[in-house]
Amino acid sequence: MSGHDLTQNSVLALLLARQSVGIKHLTEPGPDATQLRAMADAALRAPDHAGLVPFRFVVVQGAARERLALLFAQAARDAGKDDAGAALDAERAQRAPVTVAVLARLDAGHPQVPVHEQWACVGGALTNLLNAAHAMGFAGKMLSGAKVRHPAVQQAFCRPGETLLGWVALGTPAKSPQRGHDKPRAADVLSDWGG
Numbered sequence: 001m002s003g004h005d006l007t008q009n010s011v012l013a014l015l016l017a018r019q020s021v022g023i024k025h026l027t028e029p030g031p032d033a034t035q036l037r038a039m040a041d042a043a044l045r046a047p048d049h050a051g052l053v054p055f056r057f058v059v060v061q062g063a064a065r066e067r068l069a070l071l072f073a074q075a076a077r078d079a080g081k082d083d084a085g086a087a088l089d090a091e092r093a094q095r096a097p098v099t100v101a102v103l104a105r106l107d108a109g110h111p112q113v114p115v116h117e118q119w120a121c122v123g124g125a126l127t128n129l130l131n132a133a134h135a136m137g138f139a140g141k142m143l144s145g146a147k148v149r150h151p152a153v154q155q156a157f158c159r160p161g162e163t164l165l166g167w168v169a170l171g172t173p174a175k176s177p178q179r180g181h182d183k184p185r186a187a188d189v190l191s192d193w194g195g
């Protein structure tokens with residue numbers, strides 16, 4: 001076998017160990033400015049046809065979390081939730097030390113790169129961002145919900161033409177993540193093509 005010895009490959013071990021950790025299991029600290037930049041740099045290594053960079057990230061931290069909480073509460077009430085439900089959503093907005101909004105900026109009329117390829121890049125960027133956080137000892141989870149389509153929420157995050165994918169909640173895992181849900185086996189997604 002050429003390439004690195006897989007059993008000694010710490011990067012691969014790290015990739016295989018990442019799993020999402022929900023907001024109730026995230027504590028301080030979250031990634032600092034340098035670590036967030038490293039995560040953005042990792043996101044920028046996603047395969048990107050024609051170098052369109054069809055994504056950007058917006059960091060919500062510190063006092064800005066209170067504004068996010070107000071927005072989430074408004075979206076919850078407009079979706080028909082009662083005061084308790086709105087308060088719960090507001091609390092969720094403030095729970096993670098750092099929240100990173102993920103924006104897709106797609107060029108639907110690009111002559112060379114169809115939109116599905118641009119979405120593939122956005123997904124790669126998100127995954128690299130999560131893996132970089134994991135590599136630095138943080139954990140998190142990508143979250144969305146109907147509120148991504150709420151007009152006030154969209155207005156708060158999106159520039160014209162952008163799509164709000166959701167938010168990555170980030171922090172330090174309160175305990176070592178338990179082995180999560182079982183993943184499908186590699187054989188389920190990997191096969192030879194007979195030609």
Ligand SMILES: Cc1cc2nc3c(=O)[nH]c(=O)nc-3n(C[C@H](O)[C@H](O)[C@H](O)COP(=O)(O)O)c2cc1C
Nearest residue numbers: 018019020021126141142143144145165166180181
């Ligand atoms: C764009 C996007 C939005 C998501 N939104 C939610 C969500 O709102 N709620 C949720 O529980 N999981 C959501 N997920 C899934 C979780 O982020 C996570 O991937 C899933 O729970 C599987 O966990 P794993 O990453 O450990 O495999 C979303 C994933 C993606 C890619």
